[in-house]
Each structure stands twice: as C-alpha cells, then as structure tokens.
Amino acid sequence: MKTLFRPSLYTLTLLVVFTGLVLSCTEEKYKESTDETLNITEFLRANEEEYSLFLEILDVTDYASFMNTYGTYTLFLPTNDAVNQYLSDLGASNVADVPMEDLQELAKLHIIDEVFTTVQFNDGKIATPSLQGQFLITGAVNRDGQSNITVNKDARIISSNVEVGNGVIHVIDKALEVADQTxxxxxxxxxxxxxxxxxxxxxxxxxxxxxxxxxxxxxxxxxxxxxxxxxxxxxxxxxxxxxxxxxxxxxxxxxxxxxxxxxxxxxxxxxxxxxxxxxxxxxxxxxxxxxxxxxxxxxxxxxxxxxxxxxxxxxxxxxxxxxxxxxxxxxxxxxxxVNDNFFIKKRFPAPVYFDVADQPEFRQLSSVFRKPGNYADLSRSELSEVTWEGNAAFRLGYLAAATGDGAQLSQAWHGDVVELLRHRTGVINNLEFTTPVLIKGRYKVWVSYRQNGRASSSVRALFNGEALPRLINFTEYGNTDLPERVLESQGYKRHLNITTSRFNSRLAGIIEVPTTGRHTITLESLAYAGGPSWIDVIEFRPVDMDQLYPKMEAGGDGLIDE
Known part of the structure; x- marks a missing residue:
C-alpha cells in the first residue's frame, strides 16, 4: 500500500543507526573468523565450551540434524550462561527438567528461516517470523556506557554476523522467551x-x-x-x-x-x-x-x-x-x-495509493523486495491478498527493475511493478486484489501501468464485483503533448512526476465505497495478450480532490505536490 508518508526515510535512518552501532561497538564483532564450511550444528559442536547447553536443546528436540542441513538460517544463539539463567528462572537444574514441548518452542523461537545480518535490522520487528511463529524485535540500547543491539528488548547481541555454511549466527547473552501470555x-x-x-x-x-x-x-x-x-x-x-x-x-x-x-x-x-x-x-x-x-x-x-x-x-x-x-x-x-488519551474521530474520504506490488508475501522476500534488478513470482496458494480465476499454474510476478525493460520500469513508484504474464482470457483473466482500508465515500479509480505492446489491450476493472465503465488498454502509450487538465478531461493523466510516454494512467470510473474497510478490485482481461502487463499503482482519490496532484516520485517513494 502506498501512502502519503515516507517509511523508507524512517527505515534508512534506522539502518544508519544500526550500521553505526555495528561498526562502533567494540564488544560486537562484525564477522567471526570461523570455518565457513561448518553448518550451524557443526559450529556448535566445535564450540561446545561456550554453547553446549543450546546444542543439547537441539539434540533432545531432534533439531540438531535439521540445523545441519543446507539452508539459509539465522540463529540467535544463547551462551551457556544465558541458558543456565533460563533454567534457573524456571527452577530447573538441567535441560532434562524442562518439558519437551517447551524446549521445542524455545528452540524454534531462536531460528529464522532466512539470513538476516545486523545491517538488515530495523528498530522493530524483523520481517520474517521465527520458526516458532512469533516475530522477533530488535532495538538499540545504551548500557554501562556501551551501545548494543538487543533482541526482544532484553537479550544483547554480544557477537554478530558469524558466518556458517547454512546461514548466520548472532550470539546473545540471554535466552529468548516464548510469549505465552494472552x-x-x-x-x-x-x-x-x-x-x-x-x-x-x-x-x-x-x-x-x-x-x-x-x-x-x-x-x-x-x-x-x-x-x-x-x-x-x-x-x-x-x-x-x-x-x-x-x-x-x-x-x-x-x-x-x-x-x-x-x-x-x-x-x-x-x-x-x-x-x-x-x-x-x-x-x-x-x-x-x-x-x-x-x-x-x-x-x-x-x-x-x-x-x-x-x-x-x-x-x-x-x-x-x-x-x-x-x-x-x-x-x-x-x-x-500511547502517550495521550483519544477517542473516535469522524473520518472523511481520504486518498489511498495502492501499490499492488507491495504484497505481504513479496515484502517478506527481503533479498528481492525493492532491491533493483531482482525478480520473484508466487503461486495463487502462496498469496493471501491476491487471487485469480483460470490457470492454477500461473504465478504472479514481482519485478524490481534495473536494466533492459527494467531501465524504464525502474521509473515506477518505488521502482517496482507487478508483472502479469499472459493476462488474457483462458489463462488468467480475472486478477483480484484485496485493497487497503478505504474510508466510506465516493472515489475516482485510476489504474497506472507501464505500456507494453504485447499486453492485453482491453481490461475491465471491477470494484467489489461491479464493473467500472471505462476499459484499460495496457498497450496504450501515455500522451506527452496535451496539457494535463485536457488529458484529465479525457480520462487520462501522468501519475509520475516525470514526462514519459512509457507510463500511462487510466481513469476506470467512479465508485461508491459503502463501508469503511477493505474491499476488492479486479482486473479482468477481455482480449488476447502475447506478453506481460506491468501494473504500478491503483489510486483511489476522493471525487472532490485534485486528481493530478500530488504526483508520485518516479523511482522513489515520495509524493510530489508540484
């Protein structure tokens, strides 16, 4: 979802802070000198004097073999002192005193099925949940005159980015606890x-x-x-x-x-x-x-x-x-x-800039999402907020563009698009997105895309299953000659803050949002397509709002008022 705000600036600031911590903290080590052929379990066995208790937990839960296989894992590894403190807090004298189910949940909480180094940490939730299902929270604290990165607010990372054959290890001074209270x-x-x-x-x-x-x-x-x-x-x-x-x-x-x-x-x-x-x-x-x-x-x-x-x-x-x-x-x-008391505020229709490429599952692909030059595609069963009729083998593509066609695709807002391969009747003709929250009211709906001569030339938009009056031609170039207000009167506009014929924006129609909440917007292909369609953003602008401004920053995440 695209908004009026600038979360990337927020993220960039936090990344700078964390990068500074990693470089400046004498207690942390950016990269350990280890044998990179060792997998996680092998590394623990080679360093049992420091990590034998967590290794024992992996052994008794049968996760040791699993963590010795090929993969891309992040392990938050508690030291022996940390595990001993965990046992003491439970009133247990050794690992065998802890119920097996609790040990399994504990082990899974410390493992993420993706590699995250400290430079990828933000001040908040790590994008991918632990194997236990709960998310881990990172932050920065100053203790005893030293800055440290913490996990779940209490555990300090005392040695970071230890590279092993199947991932990365961050050593922590306190075992993480499963949140078992409602x-x-x-x-x-x-x-x-x-x-x-x-x-x-x-x-x-x-x-x-x-x-x-x-x-x-x-x-x-x-x-x-x-x-x-x-x-x-x-x-x-x-x-x-x-x-x-x-x-x-x-x-x-x-x-x-x-x-x-x-x-x-x-x-x-x-x-x-x-x-x-x-x-x-x-x-x-x-x-x-x-x-x-x-x-x-x-x-x-x-x-x-x-x-x-x-x-x-x-x-x-x-x-x-x-x-x-x-x-x-x-x-x-x-x-x-929250820092202040507040009560319900009556809300009026507000613009929503729906980045169709910003799907939860694409966002979780941290090595791909908004990383120029990367591509990923997911099946219908892998997406929670997109579905379609037609060929079940079809996969929805995510493209963060850089070269070739990508050199122009990178001008899209946020530099990424959704790629629909063979968006046509009989293959994939009804592509349905769940919208962000829309406040009750009347809106104009604009569909913005990157032109492709082989895309579908006739696409109908439907809101909550009701067809909108104007068809969209994904092969149609944007007009760079007409004055903007004249273009708008004809149901077109330039949604980016640059003048380019490669991108076009079509007014699909006016909708009445009956209730505040999330709804569906469907793109139904009515024609043959021999190539992909690239969709940038779907805008919902209140009918009494200026439909041209703010514009979207080409290749960036901002909104430009002039």
Whole structure:
C-alpha cells in the first residue's frame, strides 16, 4: 500500500543507526573468523565450551540434524550462561527438567528461516517470523556506557554476523522467551495499566483479549493489536478511576453494550490484525473493532502519530505511540502504548495509493523486495491478498527493475511493478486484489501501468464485483503533448512526476465505497495478450480532490505536490 508518508526515510535512518552501532561497538564483532564450511550444528559442536547447553536443546528436540542441513538460517544463539539463567528462572537444574514441548518452542523461537545480518535490522520487528511463529524485535540500547543491539528488548547481541555454511549466527547473552501470555494477561501483569485492565473487564473486552490464537478456514489468524493507555496518561486527561471514565463516556450506562460510548472507546483501541510498529509505519489507516471506524497513521521523523490530520484548514495534532514501550508480543497479538488519551474521530474520504506490488508475501522476500534488478513470482496458494480465476499454474510476478525493460520500469513508484504474464482470457483473466482500508465515500479509480505492446489491450476493472465503465488498454502509450487538465478531461493523466510516454494512467470510473474497510478490485482481461502487463499503482482519490496532484516520485517513494 502506498501512502502519503515516507517509511523508507524512517527505515534508512534506522539502518544508519544500526550500521553505526555495528561498526562502533567494540564488544560486537562484525564477522567471526570461523570455518565457513561448518553448518550451524557443526559450529556448535566445535564450540561446545561456550554453547553446549543450546546444542543439547537441539539434540533432545531432534533439531540438531535439521540445523545441519543446507539452508539459509539465522540463529540467535544463547551462551551457556544465558541458558543456565533460563533454567534457573524456571527452577530447573538441567535441560532434562524442562518439558519437551517447551524446549521445542524455545528452540524454534531462536531460528529464522532466512539470513538476516545486523545491517538488515530495523528498530522493530524483523520481517520474517521465527520458526516458532512469533516475530522477533530488535532495538538499540545504551548500557554501562556501551551501545548494543538487543533482541526482544532484553537479550544483547554480544557477537554478530558469524558466518556458517547454512546461514548466520548472532550470539546473545540471554535466552529468548516464548510469549505465552494472552494480551489480557499481559495487560494484567503491568501495574501501570491497572486502570486500563479494569476498563477492559468492565466493557467485556477482557474475554476477547484473553482468547487463544486461532486460524480460520482461509488461514487468517485471530491476532489483534491493542493501543493501551497507562494510569499516568489517564490521569493527565482527568481520569483517576473507572467511575471517572464511566461518567464521561458511558452514555447508555451499560459499558457491555456494543453501542455504549465507553465500549466503543475500548473497541477503538483494538486493531483486528497483527500490527507491529514496522507494520503501522507503512499504513495510512487501520481498521478497529469499533464498527466502521478507523485510525489514521502518520510517520513523522521517528514518531508514529495516530489521527493527525488537517480538516477544513484546521490542524488536529496526533497521538504519539510510545516506541520504547511498544511492540510487546503476546500469544494472541501485540501490545502498544500511547502517550495521550483519544477517542473516535469522524473520518472523511481520504486518498489511498495502492501499490499492488507491495504484497505481504513479496515484502517478506527481503533479498528481492525493492532491491533493483531482482525478480520473484508466487503461486495463487502462496498469496493471501491476491487471487485469480483460470490457470492454477500461473504465478504472479514481482519485478524490481534495473536494466533492459527494467531501465524504464525502474521509473515506477518505488521502482517496482507487478508483472502479469499472459493476462488474457483462458489463462488468467480475472486478477483480484484485496485493497487497503478505504474510508466510506465516493472515489475516482485510476489504474497506472507501464505500456507494453504485447499486453492485453482491453481490461475491465471491477470494484467489489461491479464493473467500472471505462476499459484499460495496457498497450496504450501515455500522451506527452496535451496539457494535463485536457488529458484529465479525457480520462487520462501522468501519475509520475516525470514526462514519459512509457507510463500511462487510466481513469476506470467512479465508485461508491459503502463501508469503511477493505474491499476488492479486479482486473479482468477481455482480449488476447502475447506478453506481460506491468501494473504500478491503483489510486483511489476522493471525487472532490485534485486528481493530478500530488504526483508520485518516479523511482522513489515520495509524493510530489508540484
């Protein structure tokens, strides 16, 4: 999803910080002098004096052989002292005293099935989850006058980027712990959230936040994210007790009623998906459990702000997320802390710039996603938010362009496109995307693409299954001669901040978004295609908004107002 914000600047800043840490910390080593022919298990056996206890865990769980095979793994390796402390905290005298299931979960939590060196760490969630399923969080701290990278806030990396035959190892001074408490239990355990804990009980939301993690028939998880307020934040807003909150917000005097304002006050703080700070940073709005209500998200410098907007010329300051406290993993979601009290804000239609190449599964391919010159393709079963009718063998391509055709494709927003091979009747004619969150209202829909003479010459767009009136010709060049406003009146525009005939943008029609939420946009090919179609972005602009500006930065991630 493409937004008005600039998460790449945020990411770049954090990468610089982490790179500086790696280069400046005397305690860390960027690359160990090891025999690179050794795989992970062989490396542990060769260094048993330091890592014998974690090796024992791998042996008893039968993961030792698995970690000795070919692959690309990242291992966060606790020292013997770290494992001994873990055993002591459990009241166990040795590894054999720990239940097998707990050891298996512990081992998997320390392993990621992809290589991540420290220069790839951001201040937040690592893009790929551990084999256990939970995400790991990295950050920077200063302790005893030294800067270190931490994992899950507590474990320090004391030796980094140890290259082995099947991946990389980062040595940590504390064993990572599986988050086995629900969000409700996590909130209960924090004394600073005692009033918030009372509030979720009073409104009936405690039981929801205490439910174990489940998956539906489509493998969609029941993860939720909670925006919690500390006692101090409540007090600054004038709320010292639960009764204070009931008097202010419970207009039906029945907090368990979903229509009661106090119930909605809590529901508005629950996001029905797993959103770490890194996820929020690349979104413009998120849905909440309050029906049809959303929270806007804005990245400003290194801060994440909720509901900061300017309406009718009036600036409304946002509520800041407390980054240092947030990203607390629970068994069924993630907990964040906010610095101010807030309530539901009525939202008006807002532009959404949908980068169709920014799919969750492509984003997880860290060695490919937005790395110039790289290509990947995924099958229908591997994509959670894209589907199609037709040939099941078809694969959706992701192209971060650089050379050849790529020299021009790299001018796309973010420098990447979705590539549809043989987008035609009988092969793959209905390609359906799940949109980002759209706020209820009327929008003009623009489909922007890179021209290809062999692509489909007749494509129909459908919103929630309803056909839009204008067809799209992916073989059609962009017009570089007509004035922009004349071009717009004919249903075309130049969506990039450069003048090029290779890219074109077609107005597909006007839609009425009936409810705030995620919807579907389908591209149906009505003609033969002998080559690929390259789609850059699908724009949803409110009908009363300027349809030409802001433009998208060619090859970059910005929005250009002039």
């Amino acid at each position: 969000l409700a239990e996590t909130i209960d355990e924090d004394p600073s959230l005692s009033l918030f804990a009372e509030l979720i009980r009073e409104t009936g939301w405690y039981d929801t936040l205490d439910e174990p993690l489940t998956y539906d028939q489509d493998s969609i998880s029941s993860h939720v994210s909670v925006l919690a307020q500390t006692n101090e934040v409540f007090q600054e807003a004038g709320f010292n007790t639960l009764n204070d909150l009931k008097e202010r917000y419970s207009h039906l005097d029945d907090p368990t009623n979903p229509l009661d304002s106090l119930n909605l006050y809590v529901a508005y703080r629950i996001i029905p998906e797993l959103d770490y700070l890194a996820d929020l940073a690349v979104k413009s709005v998120v849905l909440t459990k309050a029906p049809l209500e959303v929270i806007s998200v804005k990245l400003a410098s290194d801060s994440l702000l909720l509901n900061e907007e300017t309406f009718n010329g009036v600036f409304e300051p946002g509520v800041q997320i407390n980054r240092s406290q947030s990203d607390v993993t629970a068994s069924n979601g993630v907990l964040h802390y």
